[in-house]
Amino acid sequence: MNTGQTAEIAGPKKANVVPNPDVAAKLISRAKRPLLVIGSESTAVKTKDGDLVDTAIRVMRNEKITVVATGHLVGEFRRRGVTKAYSMGIFVLGKHLSDPDWRGFDGLGSYDAVVFAGFPYYMEWLVESGLKNFSSLRTISLERSYQPNAEWSLGWMPEPDWKDTVDKIVSRLEEGK
Numbered sequence: 644m645n646t647g648q649t650a651e652i653a654g655p656k657k658a659n660v661v662p663n664p665d666v667a668a669k670l671i672s673r674a675k676r677p678l679l680v681i682g683s684e685s686t687a688v689k690t691k692d693g694d695l696v697d698t699a700i701r702v703m704r705n706e707k708i709t710v711v712a713t714g715h716l717v718g719e720f721r722r723r724g725v726t727k728a729y730s731m732g733i734f735v736l737g738k739h740l741s742d743p744d745w746r747g748f749d750g751l752g753s754y755d756a757v758v759f760a761g762f763p764y765y766m767e768w769l770v771e772s773g774l775k776n777f778s779s780l781r782t783i784s785l786e787r788s789y790q791p792n793a794e795w796s797l798g799w800m801p802e803p804d805w806k807d808t809v810d811k812i813v814s815r816l817e818e819g820k
Contacts, residue, residue, distance in 0.1 A: 685761030
């Protein structure tokens with residue numbers, strides 16, 4: 644798989660490319676406390692469900708996964724009848740995630756895996772760089788482009804392939820309710 648970042652130097656640790664959707668779904672479902680972070684560009688990113696907000700709502704059927712919307716997106720969740728999504732700015736969230744004493748949105752403890760989708764490349768890059776260097780979290784990027792600072796990244800893929808991959812990941816997560 645092509646990472647799409649031939650000149651990217653992210654340091655000695657860089658993302659593994661997820662070989663198939665089953666691996667990504669297993670990484671997420673094996674986490675004790677996974678967090679799905681939906682970014683500000685999610686309404687513009689089309690998926691088989693409609694857009695990334697619709698896909699996140701589908702992911703929420705798996706009650707183990709907590710969803711946080713950044714920026715203005717919590718309003719999109721509310722307009723679609725979903726009240727279980729949390730809201731926090733991405734950089735504030737990144738700071739909280741790197742704090743081992745933060746108890747999470749529900750007060751039950753730290754998250755052990757964080758999944759990112761729907762962000763401008765540079766914003767996700769910065770937050771994942773901080774998490775890579777200052778936390779022990781497993782980070783997974785579901786973006787179409789390779790994210791070198793994540794622990795796992797889908798890598799670069801054409802839009803139709805990406806839509807199929809995300810749909811398969813979410814289907815596996817739904818099965819793991």
